[in-house]
Amino acid sequence: DQQVKQNSPSLSVQEGRISILNCDYTNSMFDYFLWYKKYPAEGPTFLISISSIKDKNEDGRFTVFLNKSAKHLSLHIVPSQPGDSAVYFCAARVAGGSEKLVFGKGTKLTVNP
Amino acid sequence: KAGVTQTPRYLIKTRGQQVTLSCSPISGHRSVSWYQQTPGQGLQFLFEYFSETQRNKGNFPGRFSGRQFSNSRSEMNVSTLELGDSALYLCASSLVPGYPYEQYFGPGTRLTVT
Numbered sequence: 001d002q003q004v005k006q007n008s009p010s011l012s013v014q015e016g017r018i019s020i021l022n023c024d025y026t027n028s029m030f031d032y033f034l035w036y037k038k039y040p041a042e043g044p045t046f047l048i049s050i051s052s053i054k055d056k057n058e059d060g061r062f063t064v065f066l067n068k069s070a071k072h073l074s075l076h077i078v079p080s081q082p083g084d085s086a087v088y089f090c091a092a093r094v095a096g097g098s099e100k101l102v103f104g105k106g107t108k109l110t111v112n113p
Numbered sequence: 114k115a116g117v118t119q120t121p122r123y124l125i126k127t128r129g130q131q132v133t134l135s136c137s138p139i140s141g142h143r144s145v146s147w148y149q150q151t152p153g154q155g156l157q158f159l160f161e162y163f164s165e166t167q168r169n170k171g172n173f174p175g176r177f178s179g180r181q182f183s184n185s186r187s188e189m190n191v192s193t194l195e196l197g198d199s200a201l202y203l204c205a206s207s208l209v210p211g212y213p214y215e216q217y218f219g220p221g222t223r224l225t226v227t
Contacts, residue, residue, distance in 0.1 A: 036218075043117070043203050043218030044156075089156065098161065099146045099210045100169045105155035 003027045004092050006104035014112055019077040021107050023090030026071060030102075031095035035064060035075045038087045038106070047088075048075070080111045115140065117206050117219035125225045131192040134222045138185050138206030145187040146216065147179060150201040159202075162187055163210050191224075199226045 005024045013019045021035075031052045036044035050057040050064045050073065057064050063076045077084055090104040118137040126132050138145050147159040158171040162181035179189040185206075191198055201223050205216040 041220065043205070043220050045218070046216065091156075098169050099144055099163075099205075099207060099216065100158045100161055100171070101146075101148075101156075101216070102158070103148075103156035 002105075003030075004090055004102050004104040006088075006090055006107050008107050009105070010108045010110070012110045012112060013080050015082055016079045019075075019080045019084065019109055019111065021075040021077075021088050021090075021109065023073050023075075023104055024071060025073070025092055027092070027094065027102070028071075029094050030092040032093040033064070033066060033073050034091045034093070034101065035062075036089045036091060036103075037084075038089060044089055077109075080109075082111045082113050085109055085111050117204055117217055119202075119204050119219040119222050121222060122220065123223045123225075125227060126194050127227055128194055128196060130194050131190065132194060132224060133188055133190045134202055134204075134224070136187045136189075136204030136206075136219060138187070138204075139217055142206035142208055142217075143185050144207045144210045145181055145185065146205045146207075147187070147189050148203045148205065149173075150203060150221070151199075156203070159189065161210065168210060194226045196226050199224060 034049040035047040038044045066073045087106045089106045091101040120135045144163045146161045148156045150156045160179045161169040165181045176192045181187045201221040203221045205218045207216045
């Protein structure tokens with residue numbers, strides 16, 4: 001039972017354009033959602049998060065949107081840069097103060113110069 | 114400030130053997146979590162430790178175990194290795210539990226079981 005789903009295994013965009021990565025979830029008990037970025041041979045790096053009580057969080061070129069009624073979140077990267085090419089993981093935390101994160105399977109983003 | 118360190122980085126074992134992986138958290142971090150990453154299942158939560166106590170455990174068989182020492186370093190052990198245990202094992206540390214956006218991941222240990 002996959003509670004966090006990233007339905008697009010890959011995404012390719014042109015440099016300077018917007019990248020939109022999507023994530024769907026099924027568990028209503030998630031209280032925090034996070035995006036991680038992962039380069040080959042490295043561990044995931046935290047990118048941005050959003051609490052379930054908010055619908056938008058912005059940090060520079062990165063914005064995360066949360067639609068609780070649709071159980072959907074998305075990560076927008078504007079403008080996209082070649083250095084953004086990596087695998088992006090959506091993750092969610094179950095309410096209760098645990099460190100346990102439930103991850104999606106990732107979307108490989110390629111930004112073409 | 115040094116990051117999360119995992120040793121060894123690469124390991125090849127034979128089916129039926131056991132293996133111990135080590136994780137040294139960032140200095141001052143007291144919470145350590147372990148994840149398994151495979152192509153088919155993605156990242157899956159294994160355990161979470163804080164102050165030498167296991168706080169949470171994922172849905173893995175009893176062959177997977179772990180512990181945390183008084184200096185916050187953590188080890189995980191897999192006994193009676195199976196081919197399906199081949200994966201990247203990631204360790205993450207944070208100051209205290211409950212702040213997931215402050216989890217820092219190590220580079221992982223790539224385990225290959227033949």
